[in-house]
Amino acid sequence: MKPYVGTADLHSHSTASDGALKPEELVSRAAARGLTHLALTDHDNASGVAQAQKAAGALGVTLIPGAEISTTWNNAEIHIVGLFLDLSTPALQQFFKGQLERRQERAEEIGRRLERQGFEHAYERTKAMAREGAVITRGNYARYIASTGRAQSTDDAFNTYLKKGRSAYVSTLWPDIAEACAVIARAGGVSVLAHPRRYDFTNSKLRRLITYFVSCGGRAMEVASCQQRPCDREFLAKLSVEYALKASLGSDLHQPSPWRDLGLSLLLPPECSAVWTCPEAEPYFKNFKEDPA
Ligand code: AMP
Ligand code: MN
Ligand code: MN
Ligand code: MN
Numbered sequence: 001m002k003p004y005v006g007t008a009d010l011h012s013h014s015t016a017s018d019g020a021l022k023p024e025e026l027v028s029r030a031a032a033r034g035l036t037h038l039a040l041t042d043h044d045n046a047s048g049v050a051q052a053q054k055a056a057g058a059l060g061v062t063l064i065p066g067a068e069i070s071t072t073w074n075n076a077e078i079h080i081v082g083l084f085l086d087l088s089t090p091a092l093q094q095f096f097k098g099q100l101e102r103r104q105e106r107a108e109e110i111g112r113r114l115e116r117q118g119f120e121h122a123y124e125r126t127k128a129m130a131r132e133g134a135v136i137t138r139g140n141y142a143r144y145i146a147s148t149g150r151a152q153s154t155d156d157a158f159n160t161y162l163k164k165g166r167s168a169y170v171s172t173l174w175p176d177i178a179e180a181c182a183v184i185a186r187a188g189g190v191s192v193l194a195h196p197r198r199y200d201f202t203n204s205k206l207r208r209l210i211t212y213f214v215s216c217g218g219r220a221m222e223v224a225s226c227q228q229r230p231c232d233r234e235f236l237a238k239l240s241v242e243y244a245l246k247a248s249l250g251s252d253l254h255q256p257s258p259w260r261d262l263g264l265s266l267l268l269p270p271e272c273s274a275v276w277t278c279p280e281a282e283p284y285f286k287n288f289k290e291d292p293a
Contacts, residue, residue: 006266007292008037010064010275011081011194011222011250015131016040016048017068018139020255022131023052029256031059034292035263037276037284039064039250041081044099045135049087064284068194069184070099072174073209076201079194080177080213081222081248082184084280089187098175100135106172107136113168114141114161119148138162139254178216185217190280192248193221196239197232210243220246220275224268226260237269247272 013019014026021029023040030038038061040052049065056063066083085092111123119125123136126144130136142154142162151157161168181191193213196206210221223236224247240247249266256262268274276285 004265004267005033005035005261005263005292006249007035007263007290008249008276008288009035009251009253009262009266010037010039010066010083010192010248011041011068011225012038012253012262013042013068013139014040014048014052015134016045017042017135018130018137018143018254023048024055026253026262027052027055027059027061027063030262031061033262035061037062037064037288038262039066039081039083041066041068041083041250043068043135043137043139044070044103045096046085046087047133062284066189067096069095069180070172070174071177071180072172073177073212076199077172077174078177078199078209080180080184080218081192081194081250082180082187082189083192083220083248083275084278084284085184085187085189087187092183092187095175095179095183102172102174103135103137106170107141109170110138110141110162110168113170114145117161117167119145119150141168176216177213177218181213181216181218188280190220190246190275190278191216191218192275193218193245194250195222195225195252196236197228203235207239210239210245214243214245218245219278220248222250223247223272224249224266226251226264226266228265233269237272240273241271246275246278248275 014023053063065085069080114122142157145157184191
């Protein structure tokens with residue numbers, strides 16, 4: 001059976017953060033796979049959007065300007081995806097600047113910790129592997145570590161060095177969820193709680209997070225992703241209905257693989273109210289056909 005490939009993917013990364021594909025390559029891939037709508041949601045910046053939009057125009061793809069914002073809630077890093085952003089909003093530009101400064105400090109500290117473990121010039125080498133001006137995430141460090149052979153894969157690099165509790169982990173105090181939702185709203189966007197199942201929370205803690213997110217003006221949550229257990233998708237769909245949140249879907253693509261790719265398996269359960277029914281989405285989703293041709 002051919003895998004299902006949906007027509008919209010609302011979470012993806014390019015070389016503007018820790019994705020492997022350039023913005024225009026990501027858009028070409030979307031077009032080749034039959035997608036009509038793609039949101040570019042790099043970490044804490046939107047510097048790839050203009051280039052992506054240029055490519056999208058030529059290929060008949062609708063490019064949605066977005067970003068994935070890091071926040072802190074109860075000592076955990078929670079990601080909030082902003083969609084349909086007006087990137088000319090000064091408050092948003094200011095916010096990205098602050099995030100970039102936090103990321104810069106953190107990236108340098110991660111580099112120093114790796115140096116102490118024998119990774120020479122870890123920061124400079126990671127930076128050299130990333131696109132010029134790209135925001136350096138742990139994802140970039142993971143690629144660098146794997147390239148040295150001191151980890152089998154990027155996953156292994158996370159497990160050995162980068163994840164919470166490991167030797168190069170640097171804890172960062174990101175802005176509150178309320179601040180992220182407020183700046184997204186000011187930029188005319190919709191706040192989406194990213195990958196709710198990836199925080200390893202109990203169901204009751206996840207409910208507390210969603211309750212807080214809603215109180216901050218959060219409007220939607222991701223329900224469908226690639227490689228997801230059917231029971232997880234059903235549970236998230238149920239939560240979206242219960243909390244009256246719109247439902248979003250996204251591959252969170254960093255690097256294509258057989259199990260993660262643009263549009264792959266992205267289908268919302270019928271009880272969901274899709275995020276593209278928000279008024280903010282209207283300009284982007286005119287004539288949208290959810291079912292692939
Ligand atoms: P950062 O925002 O700098 O903390 O980096 C987060 C990024 O690292 C995520 O968007 C993923 O791309 C990647 N990442 C986080 N945790 C893992 C993990 N356990 N294994 C592989 N990649 C991960
Ligand atoms: Mn990432
Ligand atoms: Mn994320
Ligand atoms: Mn992401």
